[in-house]
Amino acid sequence: xxxxxxxxxxxxxxxxxxxxxxxxxxxxxxxxxxxxxxxxxxxxxxxxxxxxxxxxxxxxxxxxxxxxxxxxxxxxxxxxxxxxxxxxxxxxxx
Amino acid sequence: xxxxxxxxxxxxxxxxxxxxxxxxxxxxxxxxxxxxxxxxxxxxxxxxxxxxxxxxxxxxxxxxxxxxxxxxxxxxxxxxxxxxxxxxxxxxxxxxxxxxxxxxxxxxxxxxxxxxxxxxxxxxxxxxxxxxxxxxxxxxxxxxxxxxxxxxxxxxxxxxxxxxxxxxxxxxxxxxxxxxxxxxxxxxxxxxxxxxxxxxxxxxxxxxxxxxxxxxxxxxxxxxxxxxxxxxxxxxxxxxxxxxxxxxxx
Amino acid sequence: xxxxxxxxxxxxxxxxxxxxxxxxxxxxxxxxxxxxxxxxxxxxxxxxxxxxxxxxxxxxxxxxxxxxxxxxxxxxxxxxxxxxxxxxxxxxxxxxxxxxxxxxxxxxxxxxxxxxxxxxxxxxxxxxxxxxxxxxxxxxxxxxxxxxxxxxxxxxxxxxxxxxxxxxxxxxxxxxxxxxxxxxxxxxxxxxxxxxxxxxxxxxxxxxxxxxxxxxxxxxxxxxxxxxxxxxxxxxxxxxxxxxxxxxxxxxxxxxxxxxxxxxxxxxxxxxxxxxxxxxxxxxxxxxxxxxxxxxxxxxxxxxxxxxxxxxxxxxxxxxxxxxx
Numbered sequence: 001x002x003x004x005x006x007x008x009x010x011x012x013x014x015x016x017x018x019x020x021x022x023x024x025x026x027x028x029x030x031x032x033x034x035x036x037x038x039x040x041x042x043x044x045x046x047x048x049x050x051x052x053x054x055x056x057x058x059x060x061x062x063x064x065x066x067x068x069x070x071x072x073x074x075x076x077x078x079x080x081x082x083x084x085x086x087x088x089x090x091x092x093x094x
Numbered sequence: 095x096x097x098x099x100x101x102x103x104x105x106x107x108x109x110x111x112x113x114x115x116x117x118x119x120x121x122x123x124x125x126x127x128x129x130x131x132x133x134x135x136x137x138x139x140x141x142x143x144x145x146x147x148x149x150x151x152x153x154x155x156x157x158x159x160x161x162x163x164x165x166x167x168x169x170x171x172x173x174x175x176x177x178x179x180x181x182x183x184x185x186x187x188x189x190x191x192x193x194x195x196x197x198x199x200x201x202x203x204x205x206x207x208x209x210x211x212x213x214x215x216x217x218x219x220x221x222x223x224x225x226x227x228x229x230x231x232x233x234x235x236x237x238x239x240x241x242x243x244x245x246x247x248x249x250x251x252x253x254x255x256x257x258x259x260x261x262x263x264x265x266x267x268x269x270x271x272x273x274x275x276x277x278x279x280x281x282x283x284x285x286x287x288x289x290x291x292x293x294x295x296x297x298x299x300x301x302x303x304x305x306x307x308x309x310x311x312x313x314x315x316x317x318x319x320x321x322x323x324x325x326x327x328x329x330x331x332x333x334x335x336x337x338x339x340x341x342x343x344x
Numbered sequence: 345x346x347x348x349x350x351x352x353x354x355x356x357x358x359x360x361x362x363x364x365x366x367x368x369x370x371x372x373x374x375x376x377x378x379x380x381x382x383x384x385x386x387x388x389x390x391x392x393x394x395x396x397x398x399x400x401x402x403x404x405x406x407x408x409x410x411x412x413x414x415x416x417x418x419x420x421x422x423x424x425x426x427x428x429x430x431x432x433x434x435x436x437x438x439x440x441x442x443x444x445x446x447x448x449x450x451x452x453x454x455x456x457x458x459x460x461x462x463x464x465x466x467x468x469x470x471x472x473x474x475x476x477x478x479x480x481x482x483x484x485x486x487x488x489x490x491x492x493x494x495x496x497x498x499x500x501x502x503x504x505x506x507x508x509x510x511x512x513x514x515x516x517x518x519x520x521x522x523x524x525x526x527x528x529x530x531x532x533x534x535x536x537x538x539x540x541x542x543x544x545x546x547x548x549x550x551x552x553x554x555x556x557x558x559x560x561x562x563x564x565x566x567x568x569x570x571x572x573x574x575x576x577x578x579x580x581x582x583x584x585x586x587x588x589x590x591x592x593x594x595x596x597x598x599x600x601x602x603x604x605x606x607x608x609x610x611x612x613x614x615x616x617x618x619x620x621x622x623x624x625x626x627x628x629x630x631x632x633x634x635x636x637x638x639x640x641x642x643x644x645x646x647x648x649x650x651x652x653x654x655x656x657x658x659x660x661x662x663x664x665x666x667x668x669x
Binding site for chain 2: 407411417424432434438457473533642643644650654
């Protein structure tokens with residue numbers, strides 16, 4: 001049972017120069033096979049041009065209980081969004 | 095049989111028969127990721143079959159299709175090498191067979207990209223990308239299993255010993271091959287051997303396996319003169335519907 | 345449906361926490377792996393997603409039975425791609441279940457020992473090529489009824505797996521119907537195969553939704569948790585309403601003398617399947633239960649040396665790399 005292939009998280013960059021995006025997970029004995037397995041499992045429909053794999057155990061994640069302190073403070077920084085500013089129509093596109 | 099048709103059947107029957115064998119694993123592989131990868135290999139080979147046998151049917155000019163050639167010829171008309179018709183046996187045999195064939199196939203297709211016949215060069219170029227991946231994957235798996243546990247090592251060695259005598263057939267040109275080579279259509283099979291031996295030697299060594307010195311080669315597949323008993327059984331399954339219901343369209 | 349008769353697990357946490365959890369679900373929030381969740385929710389989900397995954401994997405077998413006999417190269421490629429998708433869907437679902445703290449090997453062992461179930465439908469045989477069409481048309485058609493709403497299920501990883509699955513599945517039912525059209529318009533022998541396939545798969549397809557669960561407490565709890573979205577009867581009716589006109593289009597007869605459009609409800613009235621047979625199949629007495637389990641057990645046990653071998657090689661490679669540094 002302990003001999004199960006480890007779990008890997010798979011990130012794929014689509015065709016259009018986007019960021020790598022998490023698409024799912026799979027099992028593989030090592031990183032090289034994880035990349036090959038990701039190619040076979042997650043790009044069957046021409047979905048990708050680049051693959052990253054990361055051992056699932058190596059992912060450090062924020063804790064749900066920290067959600068308030070981590071993310072709420074940014075809500076009040078409304079001036080970071082372009083819609084905060086009123087620019088007269090006469091100025092044209094900005 | 096005209097040379098070009100005969101030769102195209104050799105290419106198309108190899109991929110047809112091997113694709114069929116690999117597809118037999120679907121739903122039965124040792125682990126899900128391998129199940130999916132094997133199906134991809136089989137799908138590529140079926141696609142290549144459609145191209146090779148499609149061109150063969152066109153060259154033949156008797157109004158037949160790739161499907162007619164695949165499903166309505168008898169075993170003695172098949173021109174695949176013996177290696178690909180051998181049964182899957184265990185996963186080790188399947189992957190060793192795949193690795194040996196892929197390694198030949200990749201060299202052959204590389205040569206065919208230079209074919210004087212544009213149609214053949216086009217098929218080779220499309221297939222080469224697929225087969226390069228097959229070869230990389232099967233080589234990795236052969237290395238992994240050869241170098242794995244004592245059991246996996248022994249199984250891979252047994253597979254290599256059993257399959258090696260079927261390899262030589264792919265490097266022995268006959269009169270058809272010679273004429274294809276002289277016309278600039280296909281590379282010289284004998285000349286592919288040294289490149290093949292180098293690839294095999296590296297991988298087999300990394301897999302901690304031992305290659306026998308024997309160059310004995312079974313033959314009889316590529317000219318259809320003496321297939322193994324296994325091909326007939328395979329065709330009986332594969333062709334059952336078109337043969338049983340000759341008027342049906344599917 | 346690929347997950348049938350999922351019993352909800354009892355939950356013993358304190359009322360306040362449970363209420364807060366329920367409020368998140370009611371607000372349409374997704375529950376993510378590291379979020380707090382009631383033990384009953386977690387266990388029920390493992391059972392449901394696990395059963396769903398097992399159904400995909402065992403579901404490869406009835407259609408896989410015809411891969412080597414597909415009648416054209418194109419049909420062979422389509423069928424192989426479809427059965428391969430099912431392996432992929434099983435893989436996605438196992439990964440979703442793994443986020444709940446159970447390993448894929450554990451889930452597999454539970455399937456092979458009979459402690460976990462898979463859908464009853466895959467214990468029926470595929471006897472002719474038309475069965476491949478009928479499975480795509482009816483079985484995938486029934487599964488889609490359930491899978492589309494499950495894209496909105498409360499558990500994030502399950503929802504994301506379903507979204508991917510639904511996207512990929514969209515060709516499955518169509519390829520089945522495409523085969524049925526060819527068969528129904530074909531020779532006499534083909535028409536006979538098509539009708540025979542419908543005769544054998546109609547009631548097992550209705551059984552896929554499970555017995556009526558309007559009164560079930562499990563169903564009520566699972567719906568509150570949004571891991572079940574519609575009642576079994578609701579989905580079954582929808583399936584019948586959708587399928588009857590398709591059968592008419594094909595010129596095939598649904599094997600139910602009581603089938604008729606009810607002008608008052610606007611829905612089709614239809615006969616219940618034989619629920620005695622359904623429970624027999626669940627107990628292991630379907631026509632193919634033993635064959636299906638044997639196939640999976642063989643694949644697993646004969647694959648052990650492969651999984652171990654590649655794992656051992658990876659460990660050696662790592663050790664060599666460390667030694668070289």
